[in-house]
Amino acid sequence: MSTPKKSSPSRLPLNPERVWLAAVELADESGLESLNMRALAQELGVVPMALYKHVANKEELLDKMIDAIVREIDPLEETDDWKGALRHRILSARQVLLRHPWAPHVIESRSSASPIVLDYMDSLIGIFLKAGFSLDLTHHAMHALGSRMWGFIQEVFPTPTPPSDPELLAAMFAQWSIRYPNIIEMATAANHKDESTVTQGCDDQFEFEFALDLLLDGFERMHKSGWRSQPSVGSNALPLESAVRGKRKK
């Protein structure tokens, strides 16, 4: 052969892409907290410092990991149904995130959008514009989508996991009923069960689609009614705010 590999049979030469794909795999399997340069190096059968010949540092590695999974999002299909297209794209993003549970945390910690990320955002904006949305409304809609465009649930503050001991559980339930009557009332109703499932039984996919559709329906309504944030073009300072404040109060 013209390329004799004598050192080790299992050692193909390692390149940047192999590094971050291995990182994605490691994070998928062992969680983000297990992803460190030493563990990743070991996974690749290499010494830690070898990685730095292929990625500048850990931050860049995390950037590339996000790029890798953003590429997994379904490509945009040709259609005239803007709402369907947007919905499909965002739900696809959500499926990707479900496969990579570490991703939300990493996305939130990025300091700047990569070209791949900008491609995705550009395509979403394109959906609005192609449907005839004003530049103005498109802009606000993108902000209103926020992290939801990536498929986040953005589940801040998961409620504490209840104790398994039934006696302790009953005690906790009694306490909560006094201090958090509304939470308890809502939670027990939400799953037609007793206190044992008080904090469970919430369908994430449903909640996500509920909020997404609420936003999309809102965008549609504003678009159809020809909503504009500015009474007259030319000034772009505080008037924006008072304009909408006026509308809100009706």
Next chain:
Amino acid sequence: MSTPKKSSPSRLPLNPERVWLAAVELADESGLESLNMRALAQELGVVPMALYKHVANKEELLDKMIDAIVREIDPLEETDDWKGALRHRILSARQVLLRHPWAPHVIESRSSASPIVLDYMDSLIGIFLKAGFSLDLTHHAMHALGSRMWGFIQEVFPTPTPPSDPELLAAMFAQWSIRYPNIIEMATAANHKDESTVTQGCDDQFEFEFALDLLLDGFERMHKSGWRSQPSVGSNALPLESAVRGKRKK
């Protein structure tokens, strides 16, 4: 005196609250990355390990810091205007976060809600229920609010800061116009300016209120129309989803 402090005149005895209030102050002034146990100890004129007599570990310290700022949110006022009350409370939360820019990152990293945090959530739920919202709709509305109930902008992926050199800037602008035509079109229109302000001039407060009002209006509309997610009580599995899907398609 009956309490002679001979060691040092400036050394009042240090207690848990002093520790986390000092931590909040340090994070406010120097940023979250400067908040470590050694720096915090120095700020308090004490050796690092002394802190562990008052807080269990850094995670607990971060929990307490969040508690401290959640307490800064305006208390709930008595009113029959649920939308106004909710709006006021959430905008107040946003003001708090603006005073403590490190808070969103910390909130996102909490693994469980503290009692103080649950108090706040309970009060929001209470607003919905008092207004006559169904338990069902209240539940979904809380999820739809998501991190917005804390006043997050949730500005994922800030666009890269443009170079200051005007020549480089023009080059970047030209490149972007080709690769991200929609972003550029939207951004230039958004502030009626040339490329020099392409990524600036976005009023965060306006964007936040825009999205918040969109959600609140949506909740109101659904409440008034007597929206329910379940065609019949008793089953709580997939039917939920198809129910809303049906509504969405109309």
Next chain:
DNA sequence: GTGATGAGGCGTACGGTGTACACCTTGAGA
């Protein structure tokens, strides 16, 4: 061949982090 070159893997070491653990100090109460 042979020496130069440079890409890529290696080994050591350093500074920064959270924190375990044993020690000491001090002041209140018996």
Next chain:
DNA sequence: TCTCAAGGTGTACACCGTACGCCTCATCAC
């Protein structure tokens, strides 16, 4: 005066990212 515990001290360790210098080896002009 002795005891005891709360609270501050000092040392030390494990783990992290990564700077820096070295070594190996395939390539290629001569």
